[in-house]
Amino acid sequence: MGEPAGIGPDLILRLYANRVELGLPPFIVYGHIDFLRARAARLRLPVAMLECTPPEAAARFAEALPVVHVDGLVPDKPGDPTALSGKVVIEAISRAVDDSLTGACRAIVTAPIHKAALYAAGFKYPGHTEYLAALCAQGGAAPMPVMMLAHEALRVIPATIHVPISAVPSLITFELVVSTGRIVAHSLRTRFGIAEPRIGFAGLNPHASEGGNIGTEDYDTVGPAIAQLQHEGILAEGPMPADTLFHLPHWRKYDAVIAMYHDQALIPIKTVAFDQAVNVTLGLPIVRTSPDHGTAFDLAGTGNGSDASFLNAIRLADELTGGAAQRAAAQ
Ligand SMILES: NC(=O)C1=CN([C@@H]2O[C@H](COP(=O)(O)OP(=O)(O)OC[C@H]3O[C@@H](n4cnc5c(N)ncnc54)[C@H](O)[C@@H]3O)[C@@H](O)[C@H]2O)C=CC1
Numbered sequence: 577m578g579e580p581a582g583i584g585p586d587l588i589l590r591l592y593a594n595r596v597e598l599g600l601p602p603f604i605v606y607g608h609i610d611f612l613r614a615r616a617a618r619l620r621l622p623v624a625m626l627e628c629t630p631p632e633a634a635a636r637f638a639e640a641l642p643v644v645h646v647d648g649l650v651p652d653k654p655g656d657p658t659a660l661s662g663k664v665v666i667e668a669i670s671r672a673v674d675d676s677l678t679g680a681c682r683a684i685v686t687a688p689i690h691k692a693a694l695y696a697a698g699f700k701y702p703g704h705t706e707y708l709a710a711l712c713a714q715g716g717a718a719p720m721p722v723m724m725l726a727h728e729a730l731r732v733i734p735a736t737i738h739v740p741i742s743a744v745p746s747l748i749t750f751e752l753v754v755s756t757g758r759i760v761a762h763s764l765r766t767r768f769g770i771a772e773p774r775i776g777f778a779g780l781n782p783h784a785s786e787g788g789n790i791g792t793e794d795y796d797t798v799g800p801a802i803a804q805l806q807h808e809g810i811l812a813e814g815p816m817p818a819d820t821l822f823h824l825p826h827w828r829k830y831d832a833v834i835a836m837y838h839d840q841a842l843i844p845i846k847t848v849a850f851d852q853a854v855n856v857t858l859g860l861p862i863v864r865t866s867p868d869h870g871t872a873f874d875l876a877g878t879g880n881g882s883d884a885s886f887l888n889a890i891r892l893a894d895e896l897t898g899g900a901a902q903r904a905a906a907q
């Protein structure tokens with residue numbers, strides 16, 4: 577359900593209302609059913625809803641929007657986030673992860689959250705990505721999550737995610753760059769069906785350190801990590817200057833580009849495809865996708881705003897979990 581004051585619930589309801597024309601696979605919403613009814617009424621969307629369990633959802637999807645009801649206080653106040661609903665938002669994510677881990681759901685598509693509203697309810701993570709990894713730990717060590725933003729053939733990954741820019745240089749270690757490269761290469765092979773993925777790396781510093789004259793990290797850390805990945809048979813290249821790497825003809829030479837920090841990765845893809853790109857978390861035992869945008873408080877409850885990124889997130893989750901093949905086999 578995501579942040580109730582945001583645009584996420586609106587887009588879920590709108591996509592459900594258009595499910596037939598869009599040919600959507602069945603999905604189930606984890607959230608507060610009375611809130612969802614109130615938002616549907618506000619938007620004048622004729623969406624019937626029913627509480628059910630994930631195994632029942634596919635069979636009921638045509639008649640009504642299946643909902644796993646998460647109890648709590650969730651006011652319908654678009655654009656006005658409150659800590660009151662934080663507990664429901666957090667629990668909805670954790671229950672969806674549990675049901676994905678058991679196989680009751682094939683994948684999770686998250687709607688945008690507003691972290692500030694969740695902290696008062698005990699949320700300790702800077703984003704879904706880190707929270708999902710913690711939920712997937714299942715008593716053992718948490719897997720290393722990797723954020724990918726994807727649009728058609730353009731994919732970009734920030735090696736560091738939700739951290740202050742002042743912390744980035746010390747977080748760019750040989751181990752981090754190698755582990756990120758391995759997870760990306762593995763995911764491109766196993767999830768995206770790219771047999772020999774080509775991965776480009778952006779340097780941390782301007783001009784990828786200009787021969788070691790503008791910072792040392794690209795020479796001391798990023799370069800050796802790329803050499804290690806090449807040694808393992810991964811088609812890795814770089815580090816390259818980030819300003820020219822995202823020039824489209826250059827970017828398209830790679831199946832994915834690994835950048836060193838959040839904005840270095842997300843600015844280019846949101847510039848090219850803000851209303852289309854999808855956020856995918858790699859490195860987890862489950863498939864998670866999300867629209868690339870945030871809560872859009874200015875649009876929530878108005879019926880305006882694009883549902884294209886959310887739609888692409890649903891379609892990609894379906895594709896990454898073999899939805900088309902499963903439906904064909906069932907016919
Ligand atoms: N996966 C997640 O949970 C994410 C959550 N956020 C959170 O969202 C909140 C707001 O972040 P902002 O930086 O303001 O980004 P934002 O994406 O919510 O809004 C930025 C601009 O894009 C527009 N916009 C967003 N979604 C749109 C859509 N579907 N159609 C048309 N226009 C759209 C908004 O109206 C606004 O003008 C923050 O609390 C942030 O942490 C941001 C990104 C991802």
Ligand SMILES: NCC(=O)COP(=O)(O)O
Nearest residue numbers: 703704705706842855866
């Ligand atoms: N800017 C994208 C973003 O912050 C999304 O983070 P997450 O909630 O998917 O971890």
